[in-house]
Amino acid sequence: MNATWNIARKEITDALRNKLFLTILGMLLTLTVVSVVLGAYQVRMTVDNYNNSINFLKSLGKADLPPMPNLNPISASKGFVNYIGMLGALLAMILGNSAIVKERRSGTLKLILSRRVFRDTLLNGKLLGNLTLLAGITLLSGVITFISVFAIGKVVLSGGDVVRMGLFFLMSFLYMTFFLVLGITLAVMVGNGNKALLLTVIIWLVLAFVFPQIGETMDMDNQLPGGFFAQMGMTRDQEHKLLEKFKFYETLRDGIEEMSPTKHYERISFALLNVKPGFEKNTPTEVLGLKWINLLGLTAPSIILWLIAYMAFLRREDIYQN
Amino acid sequence: MKTAKIISALIILTLLLLGPPFTFMTMAAEVGTTELSANYLVVPGGETIAKIKVENKDIKLHHFNLQATELPEGFKAYFLLEGKLTETIELNPSDKRLIELHIEAPLKVLKDSGTFKIKFLREDGIESFMPISFTINHDFALEITNGIKKLEIMNGKSTSFDIAVTNTGNKELKTLGLKVDLPYKWSLENVIPDKLTLKPGENGVLKVNVSVPSTQAAGNFVIKIKSFNEDATSSEISIPIKVIASASYAWWVIGLVLVFGVVTILYFRKHGRR
Numbered sequence: 001m002n003a004t005w006n007i008a009r010k011e012i013t014d015a016l017r018n019k020l021f022l023t024i025l026g027m028l029l030t031l032t033v034v035s036v037v038l039g040a041y042q043v044r045m046t047v048d049n050y051n052n053s054i055n056f057l058k059s060l061g062k063a064d065l066p067p068m069p070n071l072n073p074i075s076a077s078k079g080f081v082n083y084i085g086m087l088g089a090l091l092a093m094i095l096g097n098s099a100i101v102k103e104r105r106s107g108t109l110k111l112i113l114s115r116r117v118f119r120d121t122l123l124n125g126k127l128l129g130n131l132t133l134l135a136g137i138t139l140l141s142g143v144i145t146f147i148s149v150f151a152i153g154k155v156v157l158s159g160g161d162v163v164r165m166g167l168f169f170l171m172s173f174l175y176m177t178f179f180l181v182l183g184i185t186l187a188v189m190v191g192n193g194n195k196a197l198l199l200t201v202i203i204w205l206v207l208a209f210v211f212p213q214i215g216e217t218m219d220m221d222n223q224l225p226g227g228f229f230a231q232m233g234m235t236r237d238q239e240h241k242l243l244e245k246f247k248f249y250e251t252l253r254d255g256i257e258e259m260s261p262t263k264h265y266e267r268i269s270f271a272l273l274n275v276k277p278g279f280e281k282n283t284p285t286e287v288l289g290l291k292w293i294n295l296l297g298l299t300a301p302s303i304i305l306w307l308i309a310y311m312a313f314l315r316r317e318d319i320y321q322n
Numbered sequence: 323m324k325t326a327k328i329i330s331a332l333i334i335l336t337l338l339l340l341g342p343p344f345t346f347m348t349m350a351a352e353v354g355t356t357e358l359s360a361n362y363l364v365v366p367g368g369e370t371i372a373k374i375k376v377e378n379k380d381i382k383l384h385h386f387n388l389q390a391t392e393l394p395e396g397f398k399a400y401f402l403l404e405g406k407l408t409e410t411i412e413l414n415p416s417d418k419r420l421i422e423l424h425i426e427a428p429l430k431v432l433k434d435s436g437t438f439k440i441k442f443l444r445e446d447g448i449e450s451f452m453p454i455s456f457t458i459n460h461d462f463a464l465e466i467t468n469g470i471k472k473l474e475i476m477n478g479k480s481t482s483f484d485i486a487v488t489n490t491g492n493k494e495l496k497t498l499g500l501k502v503d504l505p506y507k508w509s510l511e512n513v514i515p516d517k518l519t520l521k522p523g524e525n526g527v528l529k530v531n532v533s534v535p536s537t538q539a540a541g542n543f544v545i546k547i548k549s550f551n552e553d554a555t556s557s558e559i560s561i562p563i564k565v566i567a568s569a570s571y572a573w574w575v576i577g578l579v580l581v582f583g584v585v586t587i588l589y590f591r592k593h594g595r596r
Contacts, residue, residue: 119596160460180327240509250507257337258571278542290540293567302576307586313592 002051003117008132011099021094024138028087032141036148039076043153046071072274073155074165077145079268084172085208085262090136092176093200096183099126103195109280119313126184127306134176142169156196168272171298173266177202178302184251185309188316208262215257220246264297346593361455366490368555372454374421376442378413385412387443388421394430394436403538423454427555429465431488445592462554463583464498465546473563478512478536481563485528487549487556489520500528500594503546503561507535555576 017022038227046069054065112122145165149155183200190196203230211218220228220243229239243250257263268291272274272284279287364370378384390399401408402422411419423440429469440452467489475481475590489495502510511531518526532545543563549556 014440240507243333243507244509250535271541277542282542290542290564290566293540296572296575300579303579304582307582310586311589314590314596 004091006127007112007117007122008129011126011129012133014098014102015095015130018094018098021091021098024087024091024094028083028091028137028166029140029144031083031087031146033148034108035079035083036145038077038150039149040073040152043071043073043076043149043155047154056294070280072280073149073153073157074161074168074273075275076149076153077165077168077273078270078275080141080145080172081266081273081275082176083113085265088137088172088176089179089204089208090132093138093197093204094180094181095130095133095181097187097193097197097200099130099184101196104193114123120310123184123188123280123309123313127181130180130184131177133289134173134180138173138176141172142166142251150157151270160284164272164274164287167267167268167288171265171268171295172270174295174298174302175261178261178298178305181302181309185305185312188309189312207260211256211260212263214265215253215260218253221248261298261301264294267291268298270296346483353365357562361457362425363459364425364427364456365459365554366431367465367557368427368454369467369557370425370427370456370464372423372425373439374423374452375418376411376413376421377418378415380535381415383414385410385445386511387441387445388440388562389443390423390442391439393438394433397438398426399438400424425454426557427456427458434458435461459491460495461491462495463489464495464549464551464554465490466556466557466559468547468559468561470561473561474566475534475563476566476568477534477538477540478568480531480533482529482531483561485530485547485549485559486525487518487520487528488525489522491554492522493553495520495554498526498528498549498551500551501548502530502532504532504558505543505545507538507543509535534565536568538565540565558582 051070057065087101100109103112113119146157146162149157179200182203183197184265186200186203187196189195190199229242267276268287270280271287271291274280279290282290335481362370362372376386378461388401388408393399400423402424403411403419408421411421413419426580435455435457437453437455442450442452467486467488468483469486472518473481473483485500487498496519498520499516500513500515502512509532514529514531518528520526528549530547542563543565545561545563548556548558
């Protein structure tokens with residue numbers, strides 16, 4: 001355990017010296033601050049407009065006052081979903097790749113493994129260190145969001161909203177974890193560090209952009225602006241009959257979409273943040289209960305990839321080569 | 323003589339001030355009467371559709387905001403243009419459009435008749451009103467109820483539920499059916515029986531079978547149902563339905579994780595820890 005923690009600590013120190021990592025981290029935090037501050041201002045404007053209307057109606061002597069509109073302050077983090085989907089994933093991939101490649105290039109991998117450090121311990125240490133970094137980034141983003149909503153939006157979040165927000169940041173952490181593990185696994189499996197990074201980025205592009213797009217654009221109703229069925233003047237019955245004929249196509253399209261961790265992250269996050277309608281009345285645990293399949297879709301691929309990394313690293317004989 | 327001149331001048335001034343907007347309004351947007359009559363028969367708890375012609379007689383393009391005002395308590399009204407809900411219309415010079423006014427009456431109506439107005443507000447602030455009167459037809463009235471508080475279903479499966487329909491009017495209602503509005507890609511398998519005939523005060527039950535596609539993501543949805551025949555339409559009821567994810571995908575994923583776990587253990591046993 002001591003060896004694992006020592007390796008983890010070195011990982012954190014190395015990452016904080018990595019210029020590329022720091023640049024992307026800076027960009028991610030800047031975008032987070034901008035999006036959350038803008039979201040919080042939006043909430044504040046809604047509150048101010050409502051208060052002005054109430055004051056005006058009261059001055060007219062009206063007793064029948066409109067209820068407070070649904071502010072949904074936690075949706076201030078909506079933009080964060082996109083930034084994590086792109087920059088967060090990129091950050092995690094760079095961390096994962098450099099965790100192995102830097103040791104190989106500097107020859108320190110040979111040195112570490114010549115000591116009484118098992119290969120799996122080395123991987124565990126690398127993972128622990130990088131997970132700590134990702135957890136720190138997620139925590140920092142969460143703190144920025146909570147402070148902005150309270151200080152700028154002037155809204156005190158309810159207990160349920162705090163839990164929903166906390167769970168959303170946990171999902172963001174799990175999403176980045178997947179790409180971190182993918183980066184490490186491919187760096188272990190592919191001898192050339194640059195090729196490994198390129199391959200990781202290609203897989204990310206496919207999983208984060210191509211697969212979800214297949215789900216969206218290949219949907220039959222999205223083939224024409226304004227909806228295919230509406231444009232063709234079809235009734236609901238005709239629509240159902242047509243869809244029945246394309247059942248296999250629909251299953252295939254959905255299956256491809258299910259392979260994308262980005263889609264799982266988006267689905268569970270939008271449900272937790274109330275961006276997608278229909279989850280407003282659910283408690284945070286109920287949302288998790290409904291969306292457990294997406295949680296599984298986020299965690300299971302990381303576990304499988306990690307097991308592959310163990311096996312691949314155990315038998316690599318060219319690991320000492322520079 | 324001097325007083326008469328002053329009075330005449332005031333009258334002319336008043337006419338000048340009041341005259342143009344009225345003349346302009348008539349020229350700009352002539353709100354026609356409905357196709358048959360401005361008085362409509364409304365069924366308690368039902369919906370009546372009135373068709374209104376709106377014409378722009380001005381030489382310029384105009385936008386009109388439509389609003390039903392002074393509606394009696396419990397009544398609702400909305401406008402449909404080419405089947406889509408609308409609150410504003412854009413009309414080119416000499417252009418005319420036919421708009422559907424949907425009047426929804428509450429189930430319990432105290433008065434036998436009533437009136438309300440449709441307000442047409444042009445973008446430059448000119449307003450015109452069209453009075454609409456209605457008479458409650460107690461002969462045909464339909465009530466729809468369901469005892470289901472909430473339904474739960476797994477994606478890729480079918481479910482059924484009962485809908486009770488009561489004839490609360492004074493005359494028999496024949497060939498009563500259901501209009502079921504389902505979420506996108508859901509399908510209505512059948513309604514048993516397909517049609518009902520109810521005598522006054524009688525009630526009947528229709529069993530609705532719906533199927534949820536396997537591609538449906540878990541979440542909360544709403545099914546909207548109303549009963550109708552050629553004489554009456556009931557109010558719409560909403561049934562909340564919770565879709566939960568099928569466990570089959572999860573079993574595959576968990577199985578895959580377990581397989582990889584076992585393979586890793588065997589691999590380490592065979593080659594040893596290094």
